[in-house]
Amino acid sequence: xxxxxxxxxxxxxxxxxxxxxxxxxxxxxxxxxxxxxxxxxxxxxxxxxxxxxxxxxxxxxxxxxxxxxxxxxxxxxxxxxxxxxxxxxxxxxxxxxxxxxxxxxxxxxxxxxxx
Amino acid sequence: xxxxxxxxxxxxxxxxxxxxxxxxxxxxxxxxxxxxxxxxxxxxxxxxxxxxxxxxxxxxxxxxxxxxxxxxxxxxxxxxxxxxxxxxxxxxxxxxxxxxxxxxxxxxxxxx
Numbered sequence: 001x002x003x004x005x006x007x008x009x010x011x012x013x014x015x016x017x018x019x020x021x022x023x024x025x026x027x028x029x030x031x032x033x034x035x036x037x038x039x040x041x042x043x044x045x046x047x048x049x050x051x052x053x054x055x056x057x058x059x060x061x062x063x064x065x066x067x068x069x070x071x072x073x074x075x076x077x078x079x080x081x082x083x084x085x086x087x088x089x090x091x092x093x094x095x096x097x098x099x100x101x102x103x104x105x106x107x108x109x110x111x112x113x114x115x
Numbered sequence: 116x117x118x119x120x121x122x123x124x125x126x127x128x129x130x131x132x133x134x135x136x137x138x139x140x141x142x143x144x145x146x147x148x149x150x151x152x153x154x155x156x157x158x159x160x161x162x163x164x165x166x167x168x169x170x171x172x173x174x175x176x177x178x179x180x181x182x183x184x185x186x187x188x189x190x191x192x193x194x195x196x197x198x199x200x201x202x203x204x205x206x207x208x209x210x211x212x213x214x215x216x217x218x219x220x221x222x223x224x225x226x227x
Contacts, residue, residue, distance in 0.1 A: 103148055
């Protein structure tokens with residue numbers, strides 16, 4: 001375990017379902033991230049939360065809705081997804097001091113399949 | 116875009132040989148990082164090199180950074196089967212230090 005825990009590890013959902021991905025870290029980091037990794041594509045940054053405030057939303061469709069209730073937890077709420085949303089969703093956390101980033105710690109990811 | 120681009124996209128070498136991967140980026144950075152990803156898993160942070168550093172070592176890893184050429188290289192010496200993975204470079208921009216952007220990665224295969 002890296003210190004960043006993602007659940008579930010695998011998720012199969014229909015296009016009309018609503019589900020949530022969960023990420024948890026107890027590393028004392030103050031920034032958390034959602035990335036999407038599709039086959040043969042670079043990692044796509046979806047959302048950035050720094051000190052629990054969303055500071056980045058990379059034009060992600062509204063069917064993805066992030067939530068960061070505290071510095072240790074991050075959620076990604078999913079609804080009415082499309083088959084092309086099938087991918088590995090990775091959560092990461094890091095420590096940011098005065099604008100300087102340190103290495104990211106990643107979770108193992110949630111493999112999402114939309115049917 | 117400040118996205119790093121790795122070269123080559125795929126590399127296959129014999130166990131025991133050295134593996135060199137390169138990364139180029141476009142904008143000024145605070146630091147550059149290298150990550151490894153085993154198939155279908157999360158990324159593991161390998162090494163971070165700051166913009167004022169030229170070379171860094173960690174075990175069998177050696178990273179260089181040339182800010183004038185906006186490029187970096189990752190050298191893995193005496194490769195092992197367990198080094199088979201995808202390797203990514205990632206950069207953060209001075210203009211937006213709250214995030215890092217990953218390149219497309221180099222897929223490294225070590226033949227026994």
